[in-house]
Amino acid sequence: MDVSVILTMQSFCSAEYGVSEGTSATEYLQTQDSDLTDSQRTVREAIAKICAKFPDEYWLDIDQTKRWPIEFTSAIAKDGWLGIMMPAEYGGSELGLSEATVMMQTISESGGGGTAASSIHMNIFGLAPVLKHGTEEQKKRFLVPMIEGTDRACFAVTEPNTGLDTLKMQSTATRDGDSYILRGSKIWTSTAQRAEKILILVRTTPLEEVTKPSQGLSLFYTPLDKTQVSVTEIPKMGRAAVDTNSLYFDGWRVPKEDLIGKEGEGFKMIMHGMNAERILLAGEACGLGFAAIRRAALYAGERVVFGRPIGMNQGIQHPLADSWIRLEACRLMIYQAAKMFDDGYATGEYANSVKYLAGETAFTACERALMAHGGMGYAKEYHVERYLREVLIPRIAPISKEMCLNYI
DSSP states (O other), X not given: OXXXXXXXXXXXXXXXXXXXXXXXXXXTTOOOOTTOOHHHHHHHHHHHHHHTTSOHHHHHHHHHHTOOOHHHHHHHHHTTGGGTTSOGGGTOOOOOHHHHHHHHHHHIIIIIHHHHHXXXXXXXXXXXXXXXXXXXXXXXXXXXXXXXXXXXXXXXXXXXXXXXXXXXXXXXXEEXXXXXXEEEEEEEEETTTTOSEEEEEEESSOGGGSSSTTTTEEEEEEEOOTTTEEEEEOOOSSOTTSOEEEEEEEEEEEEGGGEESSTTBHHHHHHHHHHXXXXXXXXXXXXXXXXXXXXXXXXXXXXXXXXXXXXXXXHHHHHHHHHHHHHHHHHHHHHHXXXXXXXXXXXXXXXXXXXXXXXXXXXXXXXXXXXXXXXXXXXXXXXXXXXXXXXXXXXXXXXXXXXXXHHO
């Protein structure tokens, strides 16, 4: 495709470059990508209609006031999208990760970015272990309210003393009659200020008593009882409206009925969900990159300096065109990874690859978008500075880019 199409070239395009039909970087949530399946296109169109009610100005206010985006999350829940990957018998849509990835990309790409995506992210992928390993009673008890949006969940794995060395985690659960007693701490647990439930991984068998470090870890999905768990918010650089927290608990009693699957097998349960999370996060990052390029291209067509739009200069055009090309290549790889996941491909090289690729590519796109705005890019009213702050998250979490490369 001619790079002139990428920028739509509008008034600042030289007449010698023709504009053919195709994908436009300046079009809001276009749905004409020829590679989309019918179900993916249906999802993108439906989500785009919802997101159109929440423009950049809404997300700017949410970010500045640090207010939970209840209007947005309620709209997503009202139309049943929180259960996009869940079976119909529990109220879900019974679609795959391919459709869920398109959904999360679209939400981020709308301008909601990491804030919008993170406000529902856990509900989309987080309870995959419950669906796969939970009892029928647990599925009915846990999945239905999550899909309806009456329950919000958070996910607690990372610990302050062990970080990414998950198998060395120090939080424990000890059986005591019909309950487990949990002791320890967690960090970087998002939405815990508002969550009613928590999916938490702890060690039930001491590390020195197992033959492999991955053994002896157990998974619980249980009410987040804040009379037994201290939840402290962590001030951070971006995504201010979606809280991130440290947790501390000592003597937290959790009923045995909230143990997911078999005791000691929790680590392999969460690994299935982690691959899905990395693919979803890649879609979110890619969407944020597209949002940034869209804003920059539109601004370049409107901003007149030295008597002409700055978008007439190839110094502005080429970095944005290059980023569009890389984002589009990234998008196609993300969709391939999601399709492979839906087809049962269980190993993580594609999940880790797209998480790495999307984080780096989207960061560059957001940085270039800000620089294309010049000094205005530093002003909150132009939104790209918010994109740049939020796009750092996919480079860091849920694992660093170096850990992705280690896996490969």
